[in-house]
Amino acid sequence: MKSDEEALEASIGWEGFSVSCDVLSIRADIYLCFWTESRGTCLAVETDSQIPFLESGGMAEGEWLERFMCDYVAACGASACAHGRSWSATYTPLEPQQLVSELRDGALFKRALPGFYMLSEQFMSAAEVSTLLQEHESLRSAQYFLLRYFKTATGYHVFSSICQRSWWES
Template sequence: MGTPTWFRFSTVNTPLAHVFRSSAKLRDAHHFKPRGIGRLAWDEVTRQLAFQEDSISPLREDNEATEIASTWDGFSISYDVLSIRAVLYLSFWKQDTATCMAVEIDSQVPYIKPQGMTEGEWLERFICEYIHACGSSECAYGRDWPILFAPLEPEQIVSELRSGMLLKRPLPGFYALAQGLLSKEEMATLLLGQERSSRLRYFHSPAGYYVLSSLCRRNWALTGP
């Protein structure tokens, strides 16, 4: 099986334009250069949200995105990430009054080692920062998480931790949940009572999330840059 490329998130109860703007500083910090934008629309045949290939148009500036997509259900933007010389795709769409999002990466991104970082560290750091910037409470990534424009179910990661299912999912994996969803005591008990691979590190991100990840071996959250 190939490298997983899809990160899914829980919904955010703020307007789409606000969620998109909230991560602008993070995109600037990593020198995200927009390439193109495409429409997400409901497909009556598959009964799912789908990317409309024939809608792709060039995008020069981030601040043009929400105006271009003002009448759409959602949009995906392709970026050249100059800090790592790779491509990422950020997607945002509406679900009732909430906003959903997803991140798709090129398959080489988990192996990129920018100067001063180990393999997978850039990606792990970026996703930890991105989930916080956008205001989501949970994130999941791995082989058996389908590429699908659909958010995580409410507190899905919490439920899977409590049932024991999450830590049985195949590697690689990345799971983050806001610390307000579980007490530190319950989190410690859940991890103590279940077997997990030594490759799945557990740590608290600087932004306030519990994180279980096999993307990187270095404990950067403790050691700093």
């Protein structure tokens, strides 16, 4: 395919497709996968295992992946996103309520690091997230403290340990 339009036209009628991207700025390939389920469209990103550790173009380790995931999830309009060593690598849909539940009971803060989780604010308010962060401060101040929280301008709550630089504040 030579264009997005060609890919879209070729995909009509398919149940799923993948797009391979050679990302020159990080000299790595990523694969964007899309498929349909009964309740909507699902997406997945496959990367080389070294991408979370890359430092590129003045960005800190892992910053490229964190920025990419924030932009990609928002551009696709996904409700939720989960990535990490302790997250299942199957192509089953992520139910946003699973992240909501893990945030409320503190289980998300106990997952193995590194991890990256995004949840649309339609499922949880910033006030509730703030309260939950305070309630689970003991988990966050232990070895799990590296799971930082920030909110994107596009309306997502992000919990991530991929990059330790607060790039979104600048």
